[in-house]
Amino acid sequence: MRLELSPLAALGEVCPITGGPEGLHLWHARLVWTCQGTRLDLRVLAPEPLALPAAEPTEPVPGAIARCVRACAGQGALLLLANPAEALGVERIALAEGVRLFAIASEADTACWDALLALGQPCYGVRDRLAVEVLRPRPANLLSALSFGVFYAHDGLEPLSLEESPKHLAWTCAETVHAEVLGKRGFTLAEADGPVGRYDDRGNEGVVRAVLHAGGRSCWTQPRFVAPRKDACHG
Structure with a gap:
């Protein structure tokens, strides 16, 4: 069964999924923080709501990401960095350890993605709509497919x-x-x-x-x- 979703367009706590049973969705949270003067736009996709840390303005971006990675550990959740070039840039993108999904909205974002891939770090690009093939239309199955890059964007x-x-x-x-x-x-x-x-x-x-x-x-x-x-x- 093919499911589709647009996580970058998600509003509020719901990321709708089309192609499956009515009402199928992922829980979604958007964290837009300013970390030592740098903007961080981080999305959380999970099968159900989970507790997330609060912003700490004096904390650098890598520290904020690391706290969110720890909060999502063992919850079946995925992190999507929506502004990789702005938040970290090519020189520091390796510090986004634990983030599997990256928004690719510009050549600078693509350069960050390619830099991570060159380091052998599994990470997957998000643009517009994502098409995912799953055997059973359940949030956990969809998140698993996304975490392993078993999807395409279009x-x-x-x-x-x-x-x-x-x-x-x-x-x-x-x-x-x-x-x-x-x-x-x-x-x-x-x-x-x-x-x-x-x-x-x-x-x-x-x-x-x-x-x-x-x-x-x-x-x-x-x-x-x-x-x-x-x-x-x-x-």
């Missing part, structure tokens, strides 16, 4: 299928798309046009993700770490 371009294995990524769309496959630090690994495409890992990419474009709409897959292989092709 703003209207929805593939007919996305297929991934430990060694490849393939897509099928109802129209011609321009596909760009990206590797470590956002390096372009391959580009192709057409309704169907496939990328087979060489074994030296480090990480692989794809962006599909058509008619002003886009779809973003989540990164998959590529384990080095002895037969990796270099060059």
